[in-house]
Amino acid sequence: MVENYKHTRTSFYGSSFLFIIAFVLVLIAGFREIGLDGDSISYSQFIIGASFNNFLSFFEKEPFFCLIIEASKLLFADPVRGTFVIFAILGVSLKLYAIKKISPFPVLSVLVYICFYFILHEMTQIRVGVATAIFLIAIPDIVNKNVRGFLLKTALATMFHYSSIIMVPLYFLNSKRYNQIFYILLPFIGILLSMSSIPSLLFSSVVPLLPGFIGYKINLYFDLIQMGKIDEIDMYNKYYLSLLGLYFFAIVNINKFKDPLNTIVIKIFCWMVFLIYFFSFMPVLFIRLSEFYGVVLLFFLPSLIIIVRQKLLASALVVSYSLLMLVNYLFIQKLLNI
Numbered sequence: 001m002v003e004n005y006k007h008t009r010t011s012f013y014g015s016s017f018l019f020i021i022a023f024v025l026v027l028i029a030g031f032r033e034i035g036l037d038g039d040s041i042s043y044s045q046f047i048i049g050a051s052f053n054n055f056l057s058f059f060e061k062e063p064f065f066c067l068i069i070e071a072s073k074l075l076f077a078d079p080v081r082g083t084f085v086i087f088a089i090l091g092v093s094l095k096l097y098a099i100k101k102i103s104p105f106p107v108l109s110v111l112v113y114i115c116f117y118f119i120l121h122e123m124t125q126i127r128v129g130v131a132t133a134i135f136l137i138a139i140p141d142i143v144n145k146n147v148r149g150f151l152l153k154t155a156l157a158t159m160f161h162y163s164s165i166i167m168v169p170l171y172f173l174n175s176k177r178y179n180q181i182f183y184i185l186l187p188f189i190g191i192l193l194s195m196s197s198i199p200s201l202l203f204s205s206v207v208p209l210l211p212g213f214i215g216y217k218i219n220l221y222f223d224l225i226q227m228g229k230i231d232e233i234d235m236y237n238k239y240y241l242s243l244l245g246l247y248f249f250a251i252v253n254i255n256k257f258k259d260p261l262n263t264i265v266i267k268i269f270c271w272m273v274f275l276i277y278f279f280s281f282m283p284v285l286f287i288r289l290s291e292f293y294g295v296v297l298l299f300f301l302p303s304l305i306i307i308v309r310q311k312l313l314a315s316a317l318v319v320s321y322s323l324l325m326l327v328n329y330l331f332i333q334k335l336l337n338i
Helices: 002-030 040-049 055-059 063-075 079-102 106-122 126-144 147-160 162-172 180-194 198-209 212-226 238-252 260-278 283-307 311-332
Strands: none
Touching (some): 002 079, 002 106, 063 147, 079 126, 106 126, 106 311, 126 162, 126 260, 126 283, 147 162, 180 198, 238 260, 238 283, 238 311
16 A cells, blocks of 8 residues: 555656656747757748648648648747647657656656757757657557557658658567677678778669659758768767767677667667768768667666666766767757857
8 A cells, every 4th residue: 555655656756747847848949039949940931931732732841740830820820939839749748758658767868858859859850859759659669569559650750750761670670589799790880881882882772762752852962962062970979989889888788688678779779870880971861860760868878777786876977978968969069059
């Protein structure tokens, strides 16, 4: 009886904490000043000028993005603000829901979310923000091999951002078996391939097979790269090397994780690291892939505490690493115009 009461009280306080955090974050993202972030001006111009005269016009951009714009024009005096508020509610609430349901350390996961992805997703890439939230909710479907649930969530995420189609291969990851040697070598294979022309040649042969709207964007990126209008990115900077180090720490100790969900998260993280180097010839693409798959950091970083004896020290390191990333976004990359 006492234990049930304590569990209920703890659950109540946990839910209240998440609700307060969600409320504050939605206010910040939904009512931010236009121009504070890098994309809100272009979004506001598109929303004001958007006109969907027929069914096919809803597929010029992602269908749910277009539907939310139309709904905002009907429901709000300011459709730009309405669109931002709706996306903020969806992106924040769905991510916090995923954290509550999946993370063994929800407070730390919330901190990682705020430091790594809140500004990037809910204040800049708002369509990706909702899509990645749905992706997080779909991870248990990979573990449980719930194909219907996974495909439904993949379809929903794709309606918010077409890049969500990259969720599909992840369904075939196995949470019960893993080849530790393969997953140790995979990032090195990506690094070696990045030093050759093999990735670009393989990718060029695949592009014609892709749907028209995706192929068009990729060919556009290729043209911009050849014209020198897309800057190269240092693949061996401190951030990417730190991800590599964290990954190797996790894969070497993978036997210490008991929850199969942790195995899936580590595998997704591994493929993210591999793709960073494999697609290094096309910065825009590898950034998109790494940011999409990389959202599993919300679970990956806090889960490392499980395999460390000094829990307090491990927690402090996760907090410090997350805060450093926030400082990087605010003062080095300057994602916000402050």
